[in-house]
Amino acid sequence: MAEAEGCSRSYSLKAEHELRVEVTDGRHVYISLREGQAEVFGSELILGEKLEMRSQKFAVYTWHGCRIELSTDAGALEDVTDVVYEADETPMVAYSGVHGVLEERRHSANQASGQGPRTIVVGPVDAGKSTLCRILLNYGVRSGWAPTMVDLDIGQGSITCPGTIGATPIEAQVDIEEGLPVEVPLVYFYGHASPAENPEMYKFLVDRLASLLDKRAQSNAAVRAAGMVINTMGWIDGLGYTLLLHSIEALKADVVLVVGQDKLWSQLDKHYRTNKDIQVVKLTKSGGVVARPPALRKQARVNRVKEYFYGVRGDLSPQSQTVNMSELRVYRAGGGPRAPSSALPIGSEPVADPLRLAPININSDLLHSVLAVSHATEPEQLLSVNVAGFLFVTTVDVDRGTLTYLAPCPGPLPGKLLLAGSLKVFFE
Ligand SMILES: Nc1ncnc2c1ncn2[C@@H]1O[C@H](COP(=O)(O)OP(=O)(O)OP(=O)(O)O)[C@@H](O)[C@H]1O
Numbered sequence: 001m002a003e004a005e006g007c008s009r010s011y012s013l014k015a016e017h018e019l020r021v022e023v024t025d026g027r028h029v030y031i032s033l034r035e036g037q038a039e040v041f042g043s044e045l046i047l048g049e050k051l052e053m054r055s056q057k058f059a060v061y062t063w064h065g066c067r068i069e070l071s072t073d074a075g076a077l078e079d080v081t082d083v084v085y086e087a088d089e090t091p092m093v094a095y096s097g098v099h100g101v102l103e104e105r106r107h108s109a110n111q112a113s114g115q116g117p118r119t120i121v122v123g124p125v126d127a128g129k130s131t132l133c134r135i136l137l138n139y140g141v142r143s144g145w146a147p148t149m150v151d152l153d154i155g156q157g158s159i160t161c162p163g164t165i166g167a168t169p170i171e172a173q174v175d176i177e178e179g180l181p182v183e184v185p186l187v188y189f190y191g192h193a194s195p196a197e198n199p200e201m202y203k204f205l206v207d208r209l210a211s212l213l214d215k216r217a218q219s220n221a222a223v224r225a226a227g228m229v230i231n232t233m234g235w236i237d238g239l240g241y242t243l244l245l246h247s248i249e250a251l252k253a254d255v256v257l258v259v260g261q262d263k264l265w266s267q268l269d270k271h272y273r274t275n276k277d278i279q280v281v282k283l284t285k286s287g288g289v290v291a292r293p294p295a296l297r298k299q300a301r302v303n304r305v306k307e308y309f310y311g312v313r314g315d316l317s318p319q320s321q322t323v324n325m326s327e328l329r330v331y332r333a334g335g336g337p338r339a340p341s342s343a344l345p346i347g348s349e350p351v352a353d354p355l356r357l358a359p360i361n362i363n364s365d366l367l368h369s370v371l372a373v374s375h376a377t378e379p380e381q382l383l384s385v386n387v388a389g390f391l392f393v394t395t396v397d398v399d400r401g402t403l404t405y406l407a408p409c410p411g412p413l414p415g416k417l418l419l420a421g422s423l424k425v426f427f428e
Helices: 092-112 129-142 199-219 221-226 239-250 262-271 294-310
Strands: 008-013 017-023 028-036 050-054 057-062 066-071 081-087 118-122 148-151 164-169 186-189 228-231 255-259 279-283 319-324 329-333 357-359 370-374 387-397 402-407 417-420
Touching: 008 017, 017 028, 017 050, 028 057, 057 066, 092 129, 092 221, 092 255, 092 279, 118 129, 118 239, 129 228, 129 255, 148 199, 164 199, 186 199, 186 387, 199 221, 199 239, 239 262, 255 262, 262 279, 294 387
Parallel strands: 118 228, 118 255, 148 228, 255 279, 329 417
Antiparallel strands: 008 066, 017 057, 017 081, 028 050, 028 066, 148 164, 164 186, 319 402, 329 357, 370 387, 370 417, 387 402
């Protein structure tokens, strides 16, 4: 049978327009800038360079007009994309205005050897928070800074595996094909997909991350002046709102960007009205943001774990290793009682201590779990020390007393202590 031929289509975009492309899951399309200038979420396209966009939902935006070509290896564009359309209304002018304000603050901080803007992006799910963070980070990089990206969204994990919070300096524009750089991020393992599982532990880890970032900023004037861009989770009601306030304060955010919900903006604006150090700004959500139903969100989590082990392009070779269970020491937080009943007032129930670490028996419950390998040398340090990497449990053989895991690279583990949560994913 003859192979299907590829196709290409050209799009001429007017100034301040964008081409929105939703690549079908599991498919890819190529984009290439043919004339003018354009960017994808703040990362500039290079004239003539052909980029492969896999399963991504993205927009090519132009400030002054451009010509873009979309092409396939085989078959029609419609076979690999859910939708492609041009939009003339975008919030990019407002986003660029925010960047202008952050720039002024960075320059003032630089001159005074002070702290640059610590910007936190908040809003409901599917508001375009991660996208706005990426645009602001890219604009910061293009202006010569290396701002710190902080990710508090444990559900998706834009820096590394889901179930974590972390930070990484952004020194170059975010790679359009690969996403955020994953080298040397500072990562803490929370281990669950929702902060509701153990809110005290979530707060503890945010505090820990914040204090390390403070230390880093204190010792480096350039890092301090460049500031931070902080991405948050989309849970903004009840406990979610309380955790959001905690994150704003722990990370000493002074610019709060609210995307996609007037109610949240109004709540935060009221809450910080008397605080002259915190500016709350309302921003419009882009009409291009693609909503993900819970099933797709779950699938995105699985894909993210898979990417950690196999790479975005599937070009990494994780190692499968089988070890005796006795060689591993796995702990979980939040297990044991806070105090024995006898020590509590009559009638009160012992409450589980959310930060207590307890060793766990290795059995089939751990199958398909993501485990964090800690840099900690003692179990007591497990929550306060960042993680070195992750393992994925593929087989537990209770009869033989062995456990088989996937690790990103061969050789001995960088640490002997492991942390487990409730995060499980299923992939072949
Ligand atoms: N202008 C746009 N055109 C096309 N796709 C877009 C545009 N803006 C954002 N998207 C896509 O919409 C999806 C959701 O956006 P994003 O991840 O930024 O939202 P979020 O608020 O961070 O989501 P979450 O609820 O997971 O926190 C992403 O796949 C993103 O690439």
